Amino acid sequence: MRPNLIQKRLRERQPVLNGWLSIPSSYLAEGMGHAGFHSVTVDMQHGMIGFADALHMLQALSATPATPLVRVSRLDGAEIMRVLDAGSYGVICPMIRNAEDAKLLVSSCRYPPSGTRSFGPARGLLFGGPDYVDHANDTIMAIPMIETVEAVDCIDDILAVDGVDMIYIGPNDTALAYDGQVVGARTRAEAAIAHVLARARVADVATGIFCSDAGDAAQRMAQGFNLVTPGNDMGLLKSAATHAIASITSRGVAPSDSGAASGGY
């Protein structure tokens, strides 16, 4: 089976840079897969992406060096099976609350007898290779998201679940849960995140986190996270566009308000 290169990097505690796709485009997925990220995640929770889009995006990622991951919309065995059959090498699952949730996630990612994944490997065979079914249980990553008070409270139990390959923190939901806001001070959320990171290190489980941009990602890596996501595709695109516009207008060759939309549209 084609190896899972980020699983190898994470086991060796080498840093992983993860791209994040919210725009339903196979062309964009192909471009992001060639941008230098070690992995690229197709976001079916908050991205504008349905299963048919995700399938085409995973096909596009197959032509790139990036390991394909999917964030599913919720803890749902059927959806998890479908994205694995479509060729994802890992499942990031939002809003995991406790060890029971984590066990259900792991089980959904594993064929019997260790799990409950139903047989029908489809694109798994095409991307992974003819021996996919023999090695899928050891290669596909189960990645619970930690982003609720309940999950932080029982983080040791979640980290102890056999088959949890990495945890992934959602700092925005954590901020909402602990500080009641995403904009402004996140003091309690940051303390919770530091606690989760420390407990994961004790348990020797790899850690990933969503970041607002490259600067945030560099800080999180310095803080000790193994995998960072420097914002999503839309954020990167908007930031590049904003910089391009500012670079032109700052030279005085175009008025700074030329055609600029306001209010978000």
Ligand code: 3PY
């Ligand atoms: C969060 O920050 O809550 C996320 O889920 C990031 O995607």
Ligand code: MG
């Ligand atoms: Mg979240």
